[in-house]
Amino acid sequence: MRVLRTVVQLIFFAGVVALMARGLAGATPNTCETYCPFAGLVALYPLIRHQTYTCALNELHVALFISLVGLTVISKKSFCSWVCPLGTVQEWLWRLNRRIFGRTVRMPHALDRALIPLRYVVLAAVLGMTWTIWQGDLGFRAYDPFYIIFTGFQGHELMAFSVFIAVGILAVAYFVPYFWCRYLCPLGAVMDPLSRAGLLRLRRVWSVCTDCGKCDEACPHAIPVSEVTELTARNCTNCLECVDACPEAGALELTILGK
Amino acid sequence: MSKVIIIPVAVLLLILVAFATTDAYRVPTLEVTFVEERPATVETIEHEVAGLTCLGQSMGFADMIGGTPGVVSLTTYTRRTTAIVEYDPELITRDEVRALLESPFVHEEE
Numbered sequence: 074m075r076v077l078r079t080v081v082q083l084i085f086f087a088g089v090v091a092l093m094a095r096g097l098a099g100a101t102p103n104t105c106e107t108y109c110p111f112a113g114l115v116a117l118y119p120l121i122r123h124q125t126y127t128c129a130l131n132e133l134h135v136a137l138f139i140s141l142v143g144l145t146v147i148s149k150k151s152f153c154s155w156v157c158p159l160g161t162v163q164e165w166l167w168r169l170n171r172r173i174f175g176r177t178v179r180m181p182h183a184l185d186r187a188l189i190p191l192r193y194v195v196l197a198a199v200l201g202m203t204w205t206i207w208q209g210d211l212g213f214r215a216y217d218p219f220y221i222i223f224t225g226f227q228g229h230e231l232m233a234f235s236v237f238i239a240v241g242i243l244a245v246a247y248f249v250p251y252f253w254c255r256y257l258c259p260l261g262a263v264m265d266p267l268s269r270a271g272l273l274r275l276r277r278v279w280s281v282c283t284d285c286g287k288c289d290e291a292c293p294h295a296i297p298v299s300e301v302t303e304l305t306a307r308n309c310t311n312c313l314e315c316v317d318a319c320p321e322a323g324a325l326e327l328t329i330l331g332k
Numbered sequence: 333m334s335k336v337i338i339i340p341v342a343v344l345l346l347i348l349v350a351f352a353t354t355d356a357y358r359v360p361t362l363e364v365t366f367v368e369e370r371p372a373t374v375e376t377i378e379h380e381v382a383g384l385t386c387l388g389q390s391m392g393f394a395d396m397i398g399g400t401p402g403v404v405s406l407t408t409y410t411r412r413t414t415a416i417v418e419y420d421p422e423l424i425t426r427d428e429v430r431a432l433l434e435s436p437f438v439h440e441e442e
Contacts, residue, residue, distance in 0.1 A: 074336055081340050102385045126361045129386035131411035133354045140346035147342050156343055209387070273338060311339060327335040 074313040078154065082161045089158045089223050097225050105158075105223040106214070111260040113138025115211070118204045127209025145264045149271030153254050153261065154310035159219040160254055164312075166243060167250040167293055178248050179295060188256045196259035218242045218253060250293035255308065268307040275304040275315065276331050281324040288325060291318030303331045358409050362390035365405040366398045371420040374404055379433040384413040397432050400424065 092108075095101045106112060106129065113134035119127045120135065141152055153160045171177055180188075199213045206212075214220045215232045221239040224231070246252040254261050279302070288298035294308040298315045316325045383389055390408040393415065397403050402424030407416040419429050 077336060077340065081343065102383065120359060124359060125363075125387075126359060126410065127387055129410065131354075131361065131409075132358055133350065133411055136350035136354050137347070140350040144342055144346050148339050151339050151343070155339055273335065313336065329335065 075317050078312065081155050082164075085156050086158045086161050093223050093225050097227060104220075104228060106211070106220055106228075107133070108137065109134065109219070110137040110141040110152075111263075112211070113141075114260075114263060115200065115203050115213075118200070119209050128211045130211075141260075141264070142267060145267040145271060147271065148273040148311050149268040150261065150264050150308070150310040151273075152264070152310075153251070153258075154312035157219075157254075158223060160251065160310075162222070162243065163246040163251050163253060164293065166247040170247050177250060177290065177293065180249055185295065191256050192258055192262040195257050196262040199259050250295075255294065265307045268309070269305055271305075271309075271311075272329055273311060273327060274331065275309070275311070275313075275325055276328045277302050277304075278324055278326065281321050283321055283324070285320065287318045287320060288315035291315050298325070303328075354411060358411065360407045361387050361410045362394060362406065362408045364394050364398070364407075367404050371404065371422065373421060374418050375421050375426065376416060376418050377426060377429050377433070378414060378416045379430060380413055381408075381415045381433055382413065384408055384415060385410050396435075400432060403429070403432070 089105050089108075092101070092103060092105060096104050112130055113136070116126055116130040116134050117138075119125060119130075126132075144152055154164065167177070179185075202212060203209065210230075212230065214228060214230045215235050216238055218239040220228050221231060221235045222243075226236055226239070242253050242257070249255075275298070277298075282299075284299060286299055289296075291314045292298050293312065293314060294306075294310065296304070296306045296309055298304060311327070313327070316327070319325050381393060384393060387410070390410060393408065394406050397406060397417070402420045402422070404418040404420055406418075408414070409416075415433060417429055417433065419426075
């Protein structure tokens with residue numbers, strides 16, 4: 074499963090890197106922002122209220138956001154672990170860390186629980202400020218690690234502190250898997266309720282499972298996979314690391330609505 | 333695990349649908365009229381304008397052509413870097429409007 078997912082990740086990662094290279098060379102005015110689905114959510118308020126797009130937003134952003142909603146309904150937050158280049162970079166850092174230390178470093182449970190609501194705060198702040206104080210301008214660019222990194226740190230409206238934000242998030246992601254996704258990503262916050270209802274979900278076959286706990290250790294999102302029959306957790310991205318780690322064939326299987 | 337293939341297939345299909353549908357509808361980024369009274373005869377030209385990728389650039393382009401006699405209105409669509417200009421053929425020719433649309437412009441950032 075990981076080979077297939079890695080191929081898909083590499084395709085999107087290579088695409089955004091190529092776009093970055095072309096942008097830095099002056100060959101295109103487009104940047105990673107041109108294809109960012111979160112921009113579609115940002116575009117909705119001025120589109121509905123004023124029937125226009127603000128800043129560099131357009132109908133492709135809205136269409137990609139709607140497609141992302143569809144993907145999340147079908148397969149939970151698969152976007153995060155199959156498509157998002159920032160998710161891919163964080164995963165590679167996590168794998169490097171695990172290769173060195175031999176295990177996944179976990180946040181203390183209480184701290185983890187306390188930080189998770191932070192992404193909803195980020196979502197409210199980004200949307201609220203874009204639609205009011207920034208008057209439709211994409212001021213979040215200076216704080217968005219995806220934009221900062223994949224414009225080669227040369228993007229529009231970046232500030233000096235933007236570099237520190239991006240490097241800092243990646244540094245933490247080396248130790249805490251998918252740090253940005255788990256605690257700060259506003260797009261992840263939007264997808265949460267849909268992810269819980271995702272049609273494609275993992276199911277445990279108890280008769281085959283030996284309760285070895287390898288699935289828990291393998292999960293980068295700290296989901297207690299071994300404790301559930303059907304995995305509906307909103308943070309599950311269908312990365313299938315638990316399936317790859319499971320030594321018993323058929324103990325964990327991908328199903329449609331549990332069947 | 334044949335169901336795994338559903339994920340990349342869904343990703344591909346939904347991305348293709350997004351790109352395919354963006355031509356089915358378009359909402360202007362900027363719509364501005366430069367005259368108080370609409371002339372009796374108005375013609376329209378639609379043209380790609382290099383660099384017209386955001387609202388700021390649309391407004392800069394409007395500033396550039398808005399003072400030209402005969403130009404009635406401007407509508408921009410930044411997804412396709414396209415502009416639609418309405419003009420009064422009594423005051424300006426189609427070729428002159430096309431020349432305006434093809435002339436380079438630089439949007440000065442504040």
